[in-house]
Amino acid sequence: MKIKAKYRRRHPLASIRFWGLLMPGMLGWISGVSAAVTVPQVIGNNMVLQRDKPVSIWGEAAPLEKVSVQFKGQSLQTTADASGHWLVVLSPMKASATPATMEVSGTNKIVLHNILVGEVWLCSGQSNMEYTMRKNSKVASTSLPVGYQHSPVNAIQYAHNDEIRIFLGLRKSLEKPHPEHEGWSVAEDSALRSFSAAAYFFARKINKELKVPVGMIANAIPGSAIEPWLAGQITAIEPSSDQLYFDYSNPGKFYPSLVQPLAPFTLRGFLWYQGETNCFMNDSLQYAYKMQALIHQWRTLWGDRLLPFYYVQIAPFYYSKNKGDYALDTFSLPKFWEAQSLCLQIPNTGMAVTTDLPDNLNNIHPPGKWAVGDRLADIALAKTYGQKRSFSGPSFKYAKTVGNKLLLYFDHAEGGLKSSNGKPLDYFELAARDGKYYPANAKVIGDHIELSSKEVADPVNARFAWIESAQPDFVNQAGLPAVPFRTDSPYKNIKLN
Structure with missing residues (x-):
């Protein structure tokens, strides 16, 4: 039987289709209108812009205010709409590690410095994606993995590569413009200590192999299930009739605060490390439907139904020994793994397996996030960048x-x-x-x-x-x-x- 999930609203607008519902929100505008020209937090000093693709630059201004954007020889003009929203699209650019300046002008001028052009990825999920480089530095010493001159445990000590830039999205403030435009940082020192270890090691390998700047955006929330990241609240799941029902007037908790404000910042793709919370909820097949919905929704928000989506299969852990609202047995996790594997049928997806990483099955946060980042990078290098290399186990x-x-x-x-x-x-x-x-x-x-x-x-x-x-x-x-x-x-x- 061929399964094709359907997405419907259970309210008077139930006949409106899924794609039509999301299109009005595709631009992910920051809320409110001001007289001064502003840009969202994700557009700022030290950022990396995606190479070889049209690049969206957007923000707010007074209604009908004329806005211009200048960057690397391109000069674009537009007029804010009646709500004060504006958007320009830069023509595709080649990778460049030479810092450049962007000017955004209206009644005021914003000057953004130290901008590179390269590869940009959004990394999301729960605590294992959020797991910081500070935590990584406290892991017990390990044998030197292939491709490393120094122990990855000590990576912060050797992280002084200006070509890797990081942006940490904060739920309580991401929707608001940053007055100093300082959301992006070079991946070093205190900024790196607070950043996702898996995301950093992914960037490290992509930069090393492709020799282009890499920008990583992270917005993971510890303990989060997949539901808060969806574009609408799930009102029913009926795999027997191949349908998911959503109320799109009531999006998931993190979608409007941590996902929409990042769109349409031009990306190469998504990295996803989540599932532990849903495994505790005794999800199995239903998680595959939820993940299918999330992939479709995020790709739609960014206006590209084929954006790569690479994810991590959660690690072994004694779920059955942990008391909670759901009765789990020793086979609950394998059934969840099965659901995650099913999502490989979705075009442009890839999965990193982590059964070998835990050193303690009572610890839901296995060390070795460098291996997670490297495996995700191998998937991207093979499937997105066309390199011939192994990217999956048997x-x-x-x-x-x-x-x-x-x-x-x-x-x-x-x-x-x-x-x-x-x-x-x-x-x-x-x-x-x-x-x-x-x-x-x-x-x-x-x-x-x-x-x-x-x-x-x-x-x-x-x-x-x-x-x-x-x-x-x-x-x-x-x-x-x-x-x-x-x-x-x-x-x-x-x-x-």
Whole structure:
């Protein structure tokens, strides 16, 4: 059955379609009208503008006031509308690490300094995305990862690269213009200490590989579920009828304060690290529908339905041992992983697996955010920037039974499959038609895995890493961990788009 989520309002305007509802809010204007020309916080000193794409510059002025914008030889004029909103679009520019100045003029003049042109990404989610470089500096020392001259734990000490710029969106003030236009900073010192570690390490690798400036915008909120980030309040979820219902007159808590004010600042794409709160809510398939909605809504807000959206699959953790409003078992997390994996069907998405990162399954914030940033960067370098490189661990493709064995085949198995520690592959299970699973012996045979179990004479199905505590050793030659799966998924025929 092909699944296509529908987005409707349950009020008198229920017949208005999803796309039409969002278009009036696409520009994400800051509220209020003033006599002086202003720009939103995200447009300021030290910012990075997106290369090779039309770049939106916008703000407010007195109604019908003439506004001009000058930058790198371009001079654009416009007139504020009756509400005082104005917008100009700069022609695409090549990457440049040479600082430039922008002038925005009306009855007053705004001069913005030290502006670069390169790659810009928006990073959002909850506490694992918010996890700061200050926290990263307190992680226990680690062996030196590939590509690092110094321990990533000590990254702040060596972070003096003027080509990496950071912007931290604050919920209580992002909607208001910054009087000094100082929202952006070079990624160093105190500004970097308060910034997302995963986002910084992503920027570090993108800058190193592409040799262009990188700007990172972060607006993650610890403890947040996905619902507050949506363009409307969910009034019903009915997967059985393939429908999500939204009340767009009542957006999610963070959407008007942390998402809309950033649009239409020109981006290359989005990074998303969220899900722990929704796993505690015992979400499974419904999370895939929510995430599909968020991706569509954000892409629509920015006016590009194909903006890359790369995300992190949450890490192993003892969810079932934590008391809350929902009864969770040891399979609740694997079912959530399954929902996250389903979202890979949506065009221009990618997922970083983190089953290998926790050092303590009672800690929901695993260290090693440099690995998260690097894996997201590898996805972007491969899928967005066209570099030939591994960006995913083995991902289940199909299975076939041969005698008393089940053979498993995988995507992203280039160069072969292996154990990360030289020990036998673990966390594989087999079941016959009775559906009872037993531990399986797993062997790498060429391009596939051979499973067998003395308890299962006629294997039909397999599952891998299907428990919340799973930290398996199954990787590809690039060392990237395999995606958890079950061959008997009840969602195998669901299609997201």
